[in-house]
Amino acid sequence: xxxxxxxxxxxxxxxxxxxxxxxxxxxxxxxxxxxxxxxxxxxxxxxxxxxxxxxxxxxxxxxxxxxxxxxxxxxxxxxxxxxxxxxxxxxxxxxxxxxxxxxxxxxxxxxxxxxxxxxxxxxxxxxxx
Numbered sequence: 166x167x168x169x170x171x172x173x174x175x176x177x178x179x180x181x182x183x184x185x186x187x188x189x190x191x192x193x194x195x196x197x198x199x200x201x202x203x204x205x206x207x208x209x210x211x212x213x214x215x216x217x218x219x220x221x222x223x224x225x226x227x228x229x230x231x232x233x234x235x236x237x238x239x240x241x242x243x244x245x246x247x248x249x250x251x252x253x254x255x256x257x258x259x260x261x262x263x264x265x266x267x268x269x270x271x272x273x274x275x276x277x278x279x280x281x282x283x284x285x286x287x288x289x290x291x292x293x294x
Contacts, residue, residue, distance in 0.1 A: 171220050173200040182277060183284045187228055191292065193256050195228040203233040209259065214245055218254040227255035235261050246291045258287035 175198040179185040187195040201217050203209055209231060221227045236242055242259055250256045264283050271279035 171199045172202045174198070174225075175200075177226070183281055183288070188226075191288075193226075193228050194223075195226040197225045199225065199229040201229065201231045203231065205233045206235060208236050208238055209233050209242060211245060214242075214249055214257060217257050218249050221255040229255060229257045230260055231257055232260045232265070233262075235263070243287070243290050250291055256288070256291055258284065258291055260287070 177184050177187070177195050177198050184195070184198060187193045199217070199220055201213070201220075203213060213231065217229045217231055220229065236259065239259070239261075246257050246259065260283070268280045268283060
């Protein structure tokens with residue numbers, strides 16, 4: 166039997182901020198934050214998106230982050246994430262190396278607020294369309 170492994174999994178015990186708002190404001194089940202890391206220099210495609218959606222469940226939640234090196238067509242991948250969300254298969258947001266670098270750059274000055282704008286932007290692009 167092949168185990169459904171997730172690259173990174175965090176308990177969502179946030180008391181403020183983006184990860185707190187996921188279940189409490191946006192009603193996105195997210196007791197765990199699941200992150201898949203793809204060491205890809207090309208765009209992530211549907212099989213990788215489906216892999217992440219397949220990791221979701223009642224006990225884990227339905228929110229995940231997929232990371233990769235870069236994306237040539239971020240709008241196309243966001244559309245795929247929107248389709249996945251509309252189909253009830255979870256809410257997935259993408260992050261690329263440049264996003265992570267920006268968060269690290271902003272962290273000394275902004276602390277936990279360093280990731281809020283990027284996560285919120287990607288979330289809204291998937292959730293509201």
